[in-house]
Amino acid sequence: MRILQVAHGFPPDQMAGAEVYTWAVSRELARLGHDVHVFVPGVRPNHPNLARVEERVDGLPVTRLNLLPGSPHRLEITYWNPTVDRCFAEYLRDLRPEVIHVQHTLGLSAGVFQVAREAGIPTLFTLHDFWYHCPRGQRITPRNHLCEQVEPWRCALCVGTWRAVWFRKWGTNYVRGRTAETRGEGVATRALKLPLRTLKYIADEAWRAPILHRNELLLDAMLKADRILAPSRFLMERFVEQGVPAERLHFSEYGMDDAPFRAAPPRPVRDPAARPVRFGFVGTLMPTKGPDLLVEAFQSLPHEGATLELFGAGTGPKTEGYIEGMKRSNRHPGVHFRGRFDNKRIAEILAGLDVLVVPSRWWENAPLTIHESVMARMPVVVSDHGGMRELAERFGNALGFRPNDPADLARVLRRFLDEPGLWAQLAPKRPVRSVHDDVVGLIEHYRALVGPR
Template sequence: MRVLFAAHQFFPEHYAGVEIVTLGLAKQLRARGHETFVLAPKRSIPGNNIEPGQIEDYEFEGIPVRRVGRPKEGLNRPYRLDYENEVMAGRAREYMREVKPDVVHAEHFQGLSAAVIPAFKEFGVPLVYTATDFWTMCPVVDFRRHDGAMCRGPELHHCIRCIASRHQGSRLKAVMDRTPDAAVRLAAKLSSTPLGTRLHPLRQVRALRERPAYIRERMKMVDRIIVYTRLMRELLLANGIGEDKKIVVSPYGIDTSRIAGLPRNTSEPPPLRVGFIGTLAPHKGCDILIRAFRMLPPEMEAELKIYGNLERFKPFVRHLRRLAAGDPRIAFPGPFQREEVGEVLSGLDVLVVPSRWYENQPGVILEAFAAGMPVVATDLGGMSEFVRHEENGLLFGLDDPVDLARQLRRLYEEPGLLRRLREGIGPVKTVEEDAAELEALYESLLSGRERVV
């Protein structure tokens, strides 16, 4: 079987959750005797040496990869290219002719755009989509509104402000901050009039207005949608994405080879060794953790290690360092290599995931569980489906450092709590098991297609 994976970006420059899952599945399916390939866009920015639409072929860990340059970035770029990019559709067709896959599995459409969906389907092969995040429903992906509220679906006047809020320090952000809500709603209305095709700002708003319907229509062509959580399934259906019978809830599996062989941590505090592993960006909530940690009494023996790229979001990292200033218990070791994850986890007692957004299925939670480590996480859909309060971890309120500090104190002060949480951790799904499930799914779709033919 020949399987083409599509993703929004790929190694070596990008190595977050979606990329790790895609690479793991591609390698496992190869180990099972199949041929796998990856198609992904690449940002056309200074230093990346790629122009819009230009292709770049290479191999990564034995997997053939084709990358295509994304449109030039900037606020003047036509917003429609976010979800309707015919250049990407053309490049998808070209790669389909070269690779001739039996199945296409899209892990993400961002950068590629939803225009690649009909391009894939032209070749009559099954198309599987994994909803790794909320891109099909949310133009800023994370379903967290500009005002801090958790979103449930697109509302045009809010979407306008959400996009502006992601451009900190820009002229657009400054203008939108001064614009009354009534004026934003008026612009939303005008975008559907003839003016919406003449004035550039209104054309941008019009494209944003038309985004949900365009994506919904193309998503009807997808043969199966895999979701990691019940929350994702609920949100997709509520926003008209997919059908009940097409959506399968199936958490992904992780590579446990770097973790499983290590001895389980059985130490009890003091000290309590707390860790954060992830992107050092506002939506991941590391600042909440630092605030909570600094609320712990000085006589409490504890330490906090923060692992993540210290260069990508420099203003936020500077903010984190200011919050931690003067507290010798807080350290910033920075990033680590993938093969070092077991070693890093073995140096911690508890992992904290303080995200401000739904977090579909953070791989770091599963890695912690594979290492036998409890997790303290935000009590928010997605995370709370994996972290069960007082069974394999603890939950705290969204954006509530006081509640987080309370839960951390419990781990230190309540005798046996850490041990009971460790004992409550169940088996973790492996990437080998995930690949076997996908292989069966692909074969069922192919046999169904053959019967139809």
Template sequence: MKILLAHNFYRSSAPSGEDTVYRNERTLLEANGVEVIHYESFNDDIDESTFAKRVRLALNGAWSRQTYDELSALIVKTQPDLAHFHNTFPLITPSAWAACRDNGVPVVQTLHNFRFICPGALLMRQGRPCEECVGTSLAPALRHRCYRGALLATLAQVWTIFANRRRGSYGNLVDRYVALTRFAAGRFIAGGLPRGRLTVLGNFLLDPPPPGAGDGGYAIFVGRLSEEKGVRTLLASWEQLRDIPLKIVGDGPLKGELEEIARRGDLPVEFLGFRPREEVMPLMGRALLQVIPSECYEGFPLTVLEAWAGGTPVVASRLGGLDEIVEEGVTGVKFTPANPADLADKVRRLVHNYGGARRFRQRVRRNFELHFSPCAHFDRLREIYAEAIMHSSRSRRRRPFPRLDLKGIPCP
């Protein structure tokens, strides 16, 4: 089987988890005998040196003729059975879907963020969830300047969504949309994507770390130190948790402020800054628990899976996809967002009831293996590809979906 896998990489100065997921999925398919054809664009190649070039980029963001022509030629040359898209912004654009349709290739689109229904892409404003534009006019986005805080930049994003709605791109060109959670799928349906073509598949880890012992005696936070990540709530809660050390891994605009809060309050908090993955994984494996205090809608954070792979339970906000991902008492506990007292209470309960308990950590790890291993992900991906080809075949004759045997990456 041939799969055309497409992705627009973010800037190397601001890498995204989407880039990692794309690479992992590409490796997973190739390891299981699928011939993968790559179509990739890179934001590092974007030239925004003049106003005219920025305007041209904005105008092409809705529909790129260059992408349509390049992808059409690639399809004719390679004859893929299906095309699977990850990020299409800003260079690939929905014109890529049209190239596939016009050449008889079924389309799968993974929805890593809310860009097709929200000009700001995150359903977030001023660090908090916002759904003003969902299922309605996009005018609030212009009023609030939701993309980069700039009116013209926001106008370009509004135009991209509006133009593709009018063109019918979202409703007619994609055979299967893949949301990361049921919560996200619900937001997309409310925003106008076709209910019957939405399915759910979370992220996975290609090379999960080994189980950890949880013997470090500390809690850990791994992520960006910014408003929407709930880091102020995190430190406020630690005023009530002085007997539990907290390690904070990551950097961001609030780092200096948080360090000052911890210093003034004499909190048991250690700021480790950015660390490479090979250093973070052992830290997670030794932690009693991981805290994810986000006050925005998260997609499907890879840090959650990395914690679970090490057997480490998660204390997460009861908000958006996190509320769905974390199973109470099975893989962690949940607390009321932006509530330091409730967060402190849930951390203390988890430490008191399960802190470092071998059997509980084994259960967390086993749940990861059952649902988020490479084997589990590939099985579900095959089903989604079959569904997309079946949907496409209703209007076009397609070759039958080939049977694929798992190989290369063993099931746990």
């Protein structure tokens, strides 16, 4: 079967959860004899804008649609891009896949669902985060406050749409007396009413309207997929709240490539009295992932009793100051920032740790790092909410702490120093789903959508 995977990134350029999952699924599909292709956005300065850059990653044919930076930022271009839609339609005519599996459309265009439908190609869609009803994707504000409810005016404040063209256009027309409420009014009348009308316009048009338009359009776009999967029930519930019919969503647990862990030596039984206890963080160093909470919590742990290894890097210039701030605030000699790592080394990295910590401020969905802790047969400490709580209950190898609370995190970490019996209690209660079993399930979905051959 010729299968096209569509995503917002792919290794080695991007190595976050959804990208790594797409990579693993694509490799397994190819191993089983399917003709797998990958279509993602990319930036290749040595190629023309909108060129298709053909590459090979682990033997997989990867097409990166070259989207060079430099175009004016508009909210719409982050989710709907007719130019990308035209390029994708041309690509489909050339490739002629039998089925399309959309993993994400950030950086491309949600119009790909309609393009696929017009081409007569069935589409499976996997949800990985909240982006289809949250412009930031994580339902958390820049000040790290969770959004319990999606309210367009709050979204507008969050992404700054008050700077958008809607307000500039309205302001120009208002001054010239061309808006509906100002036609026939004199300059003095318009000036007296300007403050109230400005606030109303900002609230109703410049802020709320673009977000409402975005979320309604994305909901309509994703419902054009023939089948929708979600790897956590928590994520499914959030999308039902936003208007996705519950019967359209199918739970499908992430499958993991456990080959590196099976090839590694078995984890030895740990002596509870052994010191130091080696804690670790593996992931992107950014505020929503909460590594600063972990560094702060670690300051109260005994210097001789614990170490902390942080594996990962930031997302660019915006996170450099954040990372430097963590380093400056640290006074614990056992804290080490190890920098960027090759995901192929994950089994080796976890073998050198005793406890993994996932302190995310946002809800997460179904973090791959928690799955990896199960494969490494090690305990994990997680923020007690969202998808992390769901996985903690599923696998049984986790302790939770109050989200965004470094003091409570320190309390939980200290338990590994003070409670010898804790280690045995946190042995994983069930294995993760293998990527092979996941792909077998995906193939069943593909065949059901394609129909008799």
